[in-house]
Amino acid sequence: MGICFSAEERYQFSQKTIPAKSGKNSAVYLMNSDCQESVGKSSATCLPLAPKNIKDLQSNPGYENVDVFTYEEMKTATKQFRPDYILGEGGFGVVYKGVIDDNVRAGYKSTKVAIKELNPEGFQGDREWLAEVNYLGQLSHQNLVKLIGYCCEDDHRLLVYEYMAMGSLEKHLFRRVGCTLTWSKRMKIALDAARGLAFLHGAERSIIYRDLKTANILLDECYNAKLSDFGLAKDGPRGDQTHVSTRVMGTYGYAAPEYVMTGHLTSRSDVYGFGVLLLEMLLGKRAMDKSRPCREHNLVEWARPLLNHNKKLLRIIDPRMDGQYGTKALMKVAGLAYQCLSQNPKGRPLMNHVVEVLESLKEDSNVQEEIMTNLHSRGKSVTLYEAPSDSQGTSDGDGQRRRPESSRRSKSEASVNTDKYVSDLVSDSDPDPTKI
Structure with a gap:
């Protein structure tokens, strides 16, 4: 369950609440689980209002x-x-x-299941449960x-979920040693998360x-990503409403600035959070980290201005993904993160658009990773970097341009343009370049 802002942090924010909604609604809202291509579409029925208590929950026919x-x-x-x-353990309790x-x-x-037991002394209570x-x-x-089931006996509140074998994205993205997430896996996870948000919106x-x-995105054994922890979820604005007014809750570093300042919540608040997530995956750094230099404590404030500059971006990108992405793909994702992190909510894209952008990268990412995997299996070592321009060379005594010493590579390190290299490799003499 999401961790609320600390008392010290929350004190700085204006908080507005709306009256509790009364009455029951027995309408059933059930989406078809195989609607893999109908992102963002929903059935004609509406989700019932959140139950006010356990008795209300048990009498609602929507949970059969x-x-x-x-x-x-x-x-x-x-x-x-x-x-x-x-x-694991979070604000909700032990899992x-x-x-x-x-x-x-x-x-x-x-x-196999994952079972969360509500800690009565924790951040969340019955309302979030x-x-x-x-x-x-x-x-x-x-x-x-x-959600497979729940238990609510006496003071015991438990939730039973499907088991996600690879755990949270947080666990993999910020690990210090061992295997790390490749570029294509990160983009796949980002796309899955975007599809989940687009569905909700x-x-x-x-x-x-x-x-x-990252802690609320869970991965199965194939690195398919799913959104978890809906304790802080809210119904969006209806009718002529432009926003929902509510207490400021969430995780520090992910909340949209307008929501923090006013308590006005919209779907664009989620888009900002997605921008933070995308930035974390690009840089391999946490949204908030006071162990970094002072100006880098807040990742968004430090890195967002650099996302539209190729050379600056390449200096801050997660070095563990070196050689796994094309420059165009990288700049497209960085540009998307830049838009999602706009201070102006109206300047942020809708999640359906985010899905479209990430889907356009999916095929190219899969092809490049497959090629790199085949190269490694053949025992080839290839360093991908941009060839220096003529202006970077020096002239010898005969007036011929010569590359500087720092740019010279051994014969085993091919200097190539990434996009051209991939194209040439695909058209190699092998009938099927994906087979050894």
């Missing part, structure tokens, strides 16, 4: 696809909540891995994590996610 578990079943699924079953099978409930097909059940209990989409009654960050 979500199982209700007992606390004893949850204890069995997690081997009595064994410490070595802990997957355990578990298995629901015939030992837990007779006739239940063995299913109910919101999570309300949204994920009735929304179904390939880029939203699936495109619903008949739009939904504002409000807590996009």
Whole structure:
């Protein structure tokens, strides 16, 4: 669940609240999970208003696809909540891995799950727990994590999700050692996250996610990304409303400036958060990090002005992706992040447009990674960089231009233009350049 701003940080922001909505709405809102190409479209029915309490939740017919578990079943699924079953911990509470099978409930097909137990002393409470059940209990989409069930007995509040084998994006993006995410994987994850947001914004009654960050993007074994943690999600403005007024909540460094200052929430607030996420993936740095030099504490303030300058951008891009991207693709993604991070909400693109831009890069990214993989498997070492212009050389005694010493490479290091290199390699003599 998203972590709220600290008391010290929140004190600086104006906060506005809206009266609690009363009454029930029994309409059912269920999206077809196989609508992979219909990003942003929704069914004609509306999502019911968030339940006010447990009794309201249990009486609403919109949750028939979500199982209700007992606390004893949850204890069995997690081997009595064994410490070595802990997957992580956040503002909501502790997350355990578990298995629901015939030992837990007779006739239940063995299913790996992640089980979150609400910490009564944590940042979130029943309101966020109910919101999570309300949204994920009735929304179904390939880029939203699936809610399998919940438990609400006495003081115990638990949520049961599908198990995402690779954990969070945060875990992979900011790791100091070991394998890192390639350019194509990062772009795939960005596209998946964008599709999830576009789906939410495109619903008949739009939904504002409000807590996009690397910790809330979960990855399966194939690095398919899904949005999780809907405790801070809100229904978007309706009718002639231009925004929703609400308390300022979320994760520091991701919140849009206009939302922080006024409490006015719109779908463009999510677009700003996506821009922060995209910037983190490009640079491999966290949105907020006080261990960096003072002027770099806030990643957006430091890096956004550099995104439209090729040479400056190349100096700050995550060096672990060196040679994995084309210059045009890099500048397109950087330009997209720049637009998403606009101080003016109207200057930010809609998420459907973001999806279109990232989809246009998908095929090129897949081709380039495949080629680089084949090169490494053939034992070839290739350094991709731009060849120096004539003005960078020096003249010898015969008036012939000569490259400076720093630009000379050994024969094993080919100096090539990336786009031309990829084109030439594809048209190589092999009938199928993807096969060895």
